Amino acid sequence: MAALQSGVPGAVDAVSYWVGDWTVIVPADRLLEVARFLRDDSATAFDYCSDVTATDWPPRAQRFDLIYCLYSTLLRHRIRIKVLAAECDPVPSVTELWPAANWLEREVYDQFGVNIVGHPDLRRILMPDDWQGHPQRKDYPLEGPGEFLMENPQDWLRLRNLSDESEIE
């Protein structure tokens, strides 16, 4: 932790320790710098990216927490990086540092609609390519969107008026 404070001065907004886990909160524009330091410095050596995920806190202006769970296979310790982001805030992709983050970031984009930039292949992963909305957001209904919430009501009307089922692709 001390190594991080001195290695990348001023980049860490807050540090927390809770039930045995360390978390650092960093601003989105310094994420890559911090991540690169954590991976390359010999005192931290976080060479394994366990998980990338997000949490949605709707009333907040910066509604998303992006969470990067890191692990070091050499020193066997863990840390979490947390980045706060609003709906359109660009968050840099860490895929170039840890290729493991590729699908995990795709899932975050798919489920939350976080604006991840610099990702080599940003497509939906669990939901169909033409899906509207992001299911893990708190304002997304548990039962799914239903037909009335389809983004383009004209499509819905057209589908409903088709008498023959075979005309629906």
Next chain:
Amino acid sequence: MTLETPRAATTASAVNSDELVLNMGPQHPSTHGVLRVVLRLDGERVVHADCVIGYIHRGVEKLCENRDWTQIILITDRMDYVAAASSNLGYCEAVEKLMQVEVPRRARYIRTALAELQRIASHCLWLGTHAMDIGAMTVLLYAFRERELVLDLFEEFCGARLTYNSMRVGGVPLDIPSGWDKRVLAFCDLMEPKLDEYEQLLTNNRIWLQRTRDIGVISGEEATAIGLCGPPLRGSGVSRDLRKDEPNAAYEEFDFEIPLGTKGDIYDRYLIRMEEFKQSIRIIRQAIEGLPEGPFMGKVPRLIKPPAGETYHAVESPKGELGYFLVSDGRSTNPYRFRVRPPSFCNLQALSRLVEGHLVADVVALIGTIDIVLGEVDR
């Protein structure tokens, strides 16, 4: 065999006129469920592979955020449905960590025994299907014969054969039935010679060697970077097993070894899992023989409501690092955020790297070697 050009392939990169795009799955017997792999082929060599997943996405994470902390245990069974006890273990321990609950020693021993029995059952299924994909039909019948015995033990313990719901926050719901410990030990005695039987069929089999050696080689450094976990990572020589590194349940009290590979090909990963069978038997013996007396359930309030906070807790499931990231807001009786780090999902990511340059027939072998369960990949 379809010759149509799928959307995923055309958007990813332009199709070379000499290359053939082949859709493998989602209805393909060797993809272990509903995985679709879009292969770009040059002759019989794979140039690029793109996995399309999500066919059985059920929104488990969203669902769990709308269920209370105890109801979720039952949903975790449905993710990795061939290793439900490991999923239960990871989730219950994550909640215990969040609540800072002490679990009685007897419960921890029972949990360890269950998790290791589960590893044997899961590896039996892996061995059978993997060998069958490569063409050795007999192994499937042999492996399922022994898996059946493990399922019988689970049925006796908790009444279910696949989705056990076998743990609770704070311990296990039931003490072991009388005589169960003796039957588990009898199973261990029976299982050991059966492993030799499997190895006789495969380990020195010339066809097996030709199909598995030097296929899908990945270095330890690259495997770490790409996020492999579990036996595929250890096959590349990286010593990482959460049972040793971050001991949970009662693992720190037992002697066992972590087998490591040297080359990182399919054959190494096969040998590692065969050795893990033996180590699991060793752990089960120690857990059952040394089973301490005492309560099997800790002191937990009836209504589970962890204090506000978040945690990440991972256990070594048969597939690799199974992690749970839980956020509690401290007010409601359901988690604010429930996130699973599924090992199958992260391992499957490496498939496109592993298959490059290999033949179409090897794709099937490589899907088998990373041991995926689509229920967990798609959630």
